[in-house]
Amino acid sequence: MDHGETKRSIMHIAEQFLADKLSNRKQLGNLRQLRTVDHSVDFSSNDYLGLARSTELNKIIQGNYELIQPKRNGSGGSRLLSGNTSFSEELEEYLAHLFQSEASLLFNSGYAANTALLSTIPQKGDTILYDELSHASAKDGIRLSFANRYAFRHNNLNDLEHKLKKAIGRIYIFVESVYSMDGDIAPLEQIIQLSQKYNSALIVDEAHSTGIYGKNGNGLCCEKELEQQVFARIHTFGKAMGIHGACVVGSKVLKDFLINFSRPFIYTTAMNNHSLLAIHSAFNFLEKNHHLKKELQKKVSYFNLLLSDTFGEDELYHHIPSKSPIQALIIQGNEKVKNVSNVLQEKGLDVRPILSPTVKKGQERLRICLHTFNSEKEIQKLFLEMKSAVQAIQ
Ligand SMILES: Cc1ncc(COP(=O)(O)O)c(C=O)c1O
Missing domain, CATH: 3.40.640.10 (Type I PLP-dependent aspartate aminotransferase-like (Major domain))
Structure with a gap:
C-alpha cells in the first residue's frame, strides 16, 4: 500500500465510524437535520416579542448605523x-x-x-x-x-x-x-x-x-x-x-x-x-414599547385558558405548568412526539419536537413558544390540530 492509499483508508475508517453513528441515531429516531425556516406560523422561535422580525426596529438600527x-x-x-x-x-x-x-x-x-x-x-x-x-x-x-x-x-x-x-x-x-x-x-x-x-x-x-x-x-x-x-x-x-x-x-x-x-x-x-x-x-x-411585554403575557394567559378548556382533567399528555412564553407538552417517546409535530407542520404550524437525549427519556415534548405576534385565531388552531393529532396516536 502506498502512502496515498494508507491515507485514503484512514479517512475511510474515520468516515465509516461517523456514518455508523449517524445511522444509529437515525434508527433511534433522533437524527438532527437542518431545515430552513418556512412561512408557517411561528410557535418555535425564541423571538417572543417579535423584535427579530420587527421592520420598525430594523429601520431604527439601519438609521443609527448610518450615523x-x-x-x-x-x-x-x-x-x-x-x-x-x-x-x-x-x-x-x-x-x-x-x-x-x-x-x-x-x-x-x-x-x-x-x-x-x-x-x-x-x-x-x-x-x-x-x-x-x-x-x-x-x-x-x-x-x-x-x-x-x-x-x-x-x-x-x-x-x-x-x-x-x-x-x-x-x-x-x-x-x-x-x-x-x-x-x-x-x-x-x-x-x-x-x-x-x-x-x-x-x-x-x-x-x-x-x-x-x-x-x-x-x-x-x-x-x-x-x-x-x-x-x-x-x-x-x-x-x-x-x-x-x-x-x-x-x-x-x-x-x-x-x-x-x-x-x-x-x-x-x-x-x-x-x-x-x-x-x-x-x-x-x-x-x-412597554406594551409588548403586556401583549406577550396576554397570549400566555390565552394559551393557558385554552389548554384547560381543550383537555380538561383527562389529559392525553402532560403539560408542565408555565406562566412564561415557553410551554412544554410532554408526549412520551421520540416517534410519537415527532408524529404529532409532523402533523402540525403539515397544517402550517411550526411546533418543534424536543427529543431525547436533548431531554431525558420519557420527557420528550412539544416545545411551544408564544409570541406577541401569534393571533388568538392561530392559538385556537394550534389547540384544534394538537388535540386531533394527539388522539390519532393513542
Ligand atoms: C438558558 C440558556 N442559556 C444560554 C443559552 C445560550 O445562548 P445563545 O443562544 O446566546 O448562545 C441558551 C440558548 O438556548 C439558553 O436557553
Whole structure:
C-alpha cells in the first residue's frame, strides 16, 4: 500500500465510524437535520416579542448605523487586541446600568458567556451545584472546570440543601431564572436563602427572562429586587431582544477576572459595531414599547385558558405548568412526539419536537413558544390540530 492509499483508508475508517453513528441515531429516531425556516406560523422561535422580525426596529438600527463613523465591517480582532471600540465600552456601561450591576462584560453568545464564566471562576477544590435542567452551555462550562460538580434535582430545594451540606471549597450554585425547556421559574428567593445559609455564590442565567421580565426587560432578578444578592447573571440578546450576543453582569473584580482568565473571552474575535448598535437599539426600542411585554403575557394567559378548556382533567399528555412564553407538552417517546409535530407542520404550524437525549427519556415534548405576534385565531388552531393529532396516536 502506498502512502496515498494508507491515507485514503484512514479517512475511510474515520468516515465509516461517523456514518455508523449517524445511522444509529437515525434508527433511534433522533437524527438532527437542518431545515430552513418556512412561512408557517411561528410557535418555535425564541423571538417572543417579535423584535427579530420587527421592520420598525430594523429601520431604527439601519438609521443609527448610518450615523456612526468610522464604519468597519468587522472588529478585526479580540477585545484585548484591535477589537475593542468605544461602542463596546459604551454598551457595557449602558448594560451595567440597565441590569443594576457594577459592571458588565460582553460575549458573542450566551453559549460563550456560560462556558466562560463556569469554566473560569470555580477553581480546583471548589464545588459547583447546578440544576439538572441547566442549559447545555452551562453544563459544557462546568465540564471544562476543574471544580467538583453535582447536579441537583430540578427546582428541588431539599436536594440542593442536601448537596450544599456536603459541598467543599468555595461553593457556586447555578440556576436559570426561566428554564429553556420547561418554561418554569426558579424559586429564586428560597435559593438565595440557601446560598446565604451555606455561604455560596449564586449564578443566574437570565437568557429567557431578558426582555420579558423586569423594568425595560432587565430580567427576573431585578423584577424581584434580588440582583444585589446574586454573584453573577448572564443576559442574552438572541432571544426576546431579537439580536444576538450576551453579557455577564456582576462586580468590577469579576469583570476584570474574566478579561484576564476566561478563554472564550480572550481568544475570539469581538462583535462588530453593527451588532453592538443593534443590541443597544433593541433595548431603547423596548423602553419605548412597554406594551409588548403586556401583549406577550396576554397570549400566555390565552394559551393557558385554552389548554384547560381543550383537555380538561383527562389529559392525553402532560403539560408542565408555565406562566412564561415557553410551554412544554410532554408526549412520551421520540416517534410519537415527532408524529404529532409532523402533523402540525403539515397544517402550517411550526411546533418543534424536543427529543431525547436533548431531554431525558420519557420527557420528550412539544416545545411551544408564544409570541406577541401569534393571533388568538392561530392559538385556537394550534389547540384544534394538537388535540386531533394527539388522539390519532393513542
Ligand atoms: C438558558 C440558556 N442559556 C444560554 C443559552 C445560550 O445562548 P445563545 O443562544 O446566546 O448562545 C441558551 C440558548 O438556548 C439558553 O436557553
